[in-house]
Amino acid sequence: MAFSQSSLLKILLVLYLFTSFSFLPETSASAEEGIEAKIEKAIKDYLVEYQVPGASVAIVHNNELFFSESWGVTGESEEEVTEQTPFTIGSISKSLTGMAIMKLADNGTIRLEASIQEYLPWFKLNNGKAAEITVEQLLAQTSRFSTYDGLALSDKELTGRNAIKNQVKKLSEVELTAAPGGKHQYSNANFLILGAMLEELTGMSYAEYMEQQIFQPLGMKNAAANKERSYKNGYLSGYQSWFGMPVKSSVAYDDAGAPYGYITASSADMVQFVKLLSGKGPDHFISDKTLDLFKTPQVQTGEDRYYGLGIRISGPDTPKEMIWHSGSTPDSHAEVFYIPETGWGGVILTNKNHILEEDGLYYLKDHIISLLNGEEPEKVPNHSLTIQYITLGCVLLLLILAIYLWKRFKTRKFLKKGMGLFLGMLFIGLSAALVPLFTYSTSSPWHSITVFAPDIALLTILAVIMLAINGLLLIRLILKKRR
Secondary structure, eight states: OOOOHHHHHHHHHHHHHHHHHHTSOOOHHHHHHHHHHHHHHHHHHHHHHTTOSEEEEEEEETTEEEEEEEEEBOSTTOOBOOTTOOEEOTTHHHHHHHHHHHHHHHTTSOOTTSBGGGTOTTOOOTTSGGGGOBHHHHHHTOSOOOHHHHHHTSSOOOOSTTHHHHHHHGGGGOOOSSSSSSSOOOOHHHHHHHHHHHHHHHSSOHHHHHIIIIIHHHTOTTOBSSHHHHHHTTOOOOEEEETTEEEEOOOOOOGGGIIIIIOEEOHHHHHHHHHHHTTOSOTTSSOHHHHHHHTSOOEEEETTEEEOSSSEEESTTSTTOEEEEEEEETTEEEEEEEETTTTEEEEEEESEEOGGGHHHHHHHHHHHHHHHTTOOOOOOOOOOOHHHHHHHHHHHHHHHHHHHHHHHHHHTOOSOHHHHHHHHHHHHHHHHHHHHHHHHHHTOOHHHHHHHSHHHHHHHHHHHHHHHHHHHHHHHHHHHHHO
16 A cells, blocks of 8 residues: 555654654653652662661752652651651751840840840859840850850750750859850750740740740641640650660650750641741741841851851852751751752651761751752762771770789789889879870760760760779789789
């Protein structure tokens, strides 16, 4: 059968259209599905690598929910994690406390440049410098309270209406590192004081004020700022990391810690906060001017990194500007971010933590952002137990040495007298100095080390014991030899 010219042209046209559509670029919908799959894989890989029992992640784009998934279980009763499951959000609590203070500034209740003693007259420091500290300096963390002094009052598992005020009163004995202003020093003390200030100004507890003026207006239905309300909303404690393994937390909720680290919220709640950062929060919640001031860099904290009035800013006034904050407690770790240029924002909540594992979640956040921007992401670093293994190795070597010295003690064979006495005194000196050296080098009280790195703390105590035993054995050998 012969084809006519017109029939042949029609067939060729159909074939052309078919092949053309076959080679069209991916549609926007299929591209988004590809991004979601990559994000989900990255998160699952992280949860497996870092052995995190539970997590919830939500991402928004131009104020619309783009991605929302939850994995695993909570602590204690091991209930399934959902987008409504509250987690402690760590230092992201500072951002919410900062927003609460900014609301009071917005309605004229406080002036950011005013001395904190104007609003907290009972608060005093021994060196008389309390009157020199301003509200703005507390928010920007330039008051010169040290990181150590803030941690010394943190994670104390306190409860009750006066928990915050009682902790702030303990700061009266603290010496500022320098005159207030200028240098940024990250300290929980700053936001502890701001929590007490909220209570003083409003006549309500911190938890009540946050519930009425922040959580409810923003639609954060599962959020809370004290132990009683948190557990009522479904919060369950998370997991501490022991040699990488999740162990149900031994640290209880701390009412006094709510202003700087113990607010509980779900990923669905934190989406509402991200929307506020984007300028799309509820009408009349806060003025655009005050919100912009909240996100304005106040002090530089690193290369291209700044601190605002309770929030972090990277790359300000560039296409890669990011408004963000990290948060950690002994049994949780969280990240929240918003990128003005692209409209992407999100939150990652997890219920396991260790000070040596915190970089992993930070890199996961960057990995997700790269995927959202269509860039090649850096690999999230593998979980490492190198420091634990090195410390354990040192403890085992000290144990082997103790066994060797004990055998020498029985046979009375040993080093020269002078060398033995020197080593004995050295070991005893190291045993006495090890914990103070550890706290000094990390700028952390021993209590903070025990809750944020319990395995390292245990190994350190074992090392102290073994050093002391070896030192005593050496000295005993020398005394025995003299006889």
